Amino acid sequence: MAQYEYNNYDNMAEGYDMDFIDEADADADNYVRRMDSDSESDDDFDMATRWSDTTAAQARNGRDIQGIPWERLQFTRSTYRETRLQQYKNYENLSHSADELQKECQIVESCGKYFEFLYNTRMVKSTIVHFQLRNLIWATSKHDVYLMQNYSVMHWSPLTRRRTEVLNLYGPILPNREGQDPWALQLGCVQVSTMCVKGNLLIAGGFQGELVCKNLDHPGVSHCAKITYDENAITNAVEIYDDTSGAVRMMTSNNDSVVRVFDAQNFTVLQRFYFPWPINHTSVSPDGKMVVVVGDNADCLLADCQNGQTLATLKGHLDYSFASAWHPNGWIFATGNQDTTCRLWDARNLSSAVIVLKGCIGAIRSLRFTSDGRFMAMAEPADFVHVFDTLQNFSKCQEIDLFGEIAGVSFSPDTEALFIGVADQTYGSLLEYKRLHATDYLDSVI
Numbered sequence: 001m002a003q004y005e006y007n008n009y010d011n012m013a014e015g016y017d018m019d020f021i022d023e024a025d026a027d028a029d030n031y032v033r034r035m036d037s038d039s040e041s042d043d044d045f046d047m048a049t050r051w052s053d054t055t056a057a058q059a060r061n062g063r064d065i066q067g068i069p070w071e072r073l074q075f076t077r078s079t080y081r082e083t084r085l086q087q088y089k090n091y092e093n094l095s096h097s098a099d100e101l102q103k104e105c106q107i108v109e110s111c112g113k114y115f116e117f118l119y120n121t122r123m124v125k126s127t128i129v130h131f132q133l134r135n136l137i138w139a140t141s142k143h144d145v146y147l148m149q150n151y152s153v154m155h156w157s158p159l160t161r162r163r164t165e166v167l168n169l170y171g172p173i174l175p176n177r178e179g180q181d182p183w184a185l186q187l188g189c190v191q192v193s194t195m196c197v198k199g200n201l202l203i204a205g206g207f208q209g210e211l212v213c214k215n216l217d218h219p220g221v222s223h224c225a226k227i228t229y230d231e232n233a234i235t236n237a238v239e240i241y242d243d244t245s246g247a248v249r250m251m252t253s254n255n256d257s258v259v260r261v262f263d264a265q266n267f268t269v270l271q272r273f274y275f276p277w278p279i280n281h282t283s284v285s286p287d288g289k290m291v292v293v294v295g296d297n298a299d300c301l302l303a304d305c306q307n308g309q310t311l312a313t314l315k316g317h318l319d320y321s322f323a324s325a326w327h328p329n330g331w332i333f334a335t336g337n338q339d340t341t342c343r344l345w346d347a348r349n350l351s352s353a354v355i356v357l358k359g360c361i362g363a364i365r366s367l368r369f370t371s372d373g374r375f376m377a378m379a380e381p382a383d384f385v386h387v388f389d390t391l392q393n394f395s396k397c398q399e400i401d402l403f404g405e406i407a408g409v410s411f412s413p414d415t416e417a418l419f420i421g422v423a424d425q426t427y428g429s430l431l432e433y434k435r436l437h438a439t440d441y442l443d444s445v446i
Contacts (some may be wrong), residue, residue: 001278003238003322009044052067053120054067054119056117066403066427067122072364081401082371085360091362093296093319093428094319094320101340104341104356105356105358106355106357106395107243108357108386108394108397109395109397110386110396112397112398114398115387115398115400118417119158121432122163123163124163125149125424126407126408126428127428128407128423129192129207131381132280134322134381135323135408136148136192136408137407137430138195138410139411139413139417139419140199141413141414142414143157145158145410145419146166146197146202147430148204149388151170151192152169153192153195155164158432166216167202167383169190171189173188173212173221174220175220175221175224176218176222190206190208190210191206191207194235194236196240197240198240199248200215200216201214202214202216203240205235205236206235209228210225211227211238213264225267230255230256233254233255233256234254234255236322237281239252239282239283239301240264241284241412243288243290244288248263248265249262249263249264249270249337250264251284251291251321253280253281253295254279256278257277258273259273259279259293260274261326272308273303273307274308275293277297278385280322281294281295281321281323281324283324284326285305285330285333286328288305289305292333294320294324294335298318298319298320299315300314300317301314302347303343314343315352318354319338319339319363322338323335323336323365324336325367327376328368328369328371328433330347331347331348333345333347334342334376336363340363341357342358342361343356343357357378357386360384361380361382365406366378371414371415374391375388375390375415377411382404384401384402385400385406385409386398404423404429405422405424408420408421416435417435419432423428
């Protein structure tokens with residue numbers, strides 16, 4: 001992957017801010033920013049929320065879900081959307097023909113409505129360190145969401161609408177483990193490039209090859225270290241999974257072309273798998289036997305999770321891949337690429353992708369399946385998240401249209417909520433959607 005930080009690619013079209021804000025809305029945003037830097041009382045928090053957040057009731061009454069004051073601007077939302085579609089330039093590492101690619105893509109009806117807007121808060125604002133890495137939002141329940149905000153991992157409770165800092169990575173970072181000299185393992189300031197949260201374990205990967213682990217049930221940091229000292233050492237992805245024995249493992253993907261497997265109890269390295277190109281993302285199959293490996297190559301790999309040996313080479317993508325995900329059935333998996341497509345593969349027949357899905361404007365940076373396998377979320381770098389109905393063979397989707405860089409997407413484990421992190425200097429926020437059902441009795445259940 002390209003060795004750029006998010007703030008250092010002015011000529012790359014994936015980064016943009018909503019710079020058309022008017023004076024009235026700027027006052028509200030400045031108020032919230034002051035709240036970020038000062039200690040908060042409950043009254044202060046409520047006031048900031050009133051200024052900046054959007055509820056479902058307000059959206060039904062015509063308020064923009066992101067709080068953008070279109071009625072006070074010199075152009076409409078639809079006009080600005082058309083401008084964005086025309087001007088947006090997708091970042092590519094390898095040149096390719098968009099016309100030829102289009103012929104492969106499945107025709108999809110964007111008529112579905114599976115998740116309904118519930119709430120948008122600007123009290124937590126996602127931030128991105130690297131423009132190609134967008135796995136910075138994780139929901140461990142529909143009431144618990146974790147995201148990166150500058151040097152802090154923040155927890156947001158949609159139930160209480162309260163934010164809490166759970167991990168500060170500005171440094172120095174010291175482990176809180178008995179029997180070890182913490183100074184021997186000290187890290188300085190860590191720029192978090194990727195993260196993963198599952199159960200009570202939080203893992204953050206750093207721009208310089210760092211790995212920071214925290215047990216959410218205990219104070220302090222459980223483990224911190226540099227896992228590679230390679231000159232191009234960025235940690236591109238981290239994953240928490242159960243191996244075939246049921247033991248909890250961690251897997252890291254780095255620019256040094258190495259995939260590392262860690263014991264999640266003592267944080268020792270159990271295995272190293274070496275590949276011919278930088279690894280941008282991995283996904284372990286539900287049974288723990290196979291792993292999808294994608295990186296700085298047009299080909300993707302399916303490997304044995306026990307020894308790292310390549311089982312199959314997946315051909316079809318035209319650029320570098322940065323996302324992958326398994327369907328819970330253990331056979332179907334998805335890969336997301338900078339060629340603006342997501343390819344669905346069947347592990348029983350890997351001669352070619354079974355379905356090719358195309359985004360609207362840019363690379364496919366993040367992929368997630370619901371735990372029941374019914375839906376797949378496909379996130380572009382900005383503006384669009386597509387939710388596909390797998391029971392309709394991915395032929396129908398819900399297109400969530402917003403403005404801003406997308407830091408990540410996450411379904412809650414019970415499939416009842418979808419969260420989208422928006423990284424923007426002015427309109428950075430966390431969007432919450434609730435799953436729609438044929439009956440509405442669940443609306444009364446917390």
